[in-house]
Amino acid sequence: MKKVGRGRVILGKNGAPSFESIGLARDFFAREDSAERAPRFAWTHRRSRSKDVWFVSNQENRPRKAELSFRISGKQPELYDPVRKGGEPSFPFALKPANRFL
Secondary structure (H helix, E strand, C coil), rough: EECCCEEEEECCCCCCHHHHCCCCCEEEEEEECCCCCCEEEEEEEEEEEEEEEEEEEEEECCCCEEEECCCCCCCCCCECCCCCCCCCCCEEEECCCCCCCC
């Protein structure tokens, strides 16, 4: 880990172990069936003054159903499909192979 300005750069893979090593709690978690953690979901989180946006992508070549959990409070989650250009509240998610959502 290297300090850069007020931030830090972590070399290597991104993921929960990287963040936990510097005291940051997970802000996204995917659970599939009875598994503790669903593997092969790619995600990133961006924040503006009024919104939090997670980009979530199914990295497997098969349809999947998963319970997605976002670390946020005081806001209503909304699914936005950039292909359809529409949003709707929707949980749990059913993801087609290589499907992605904002």
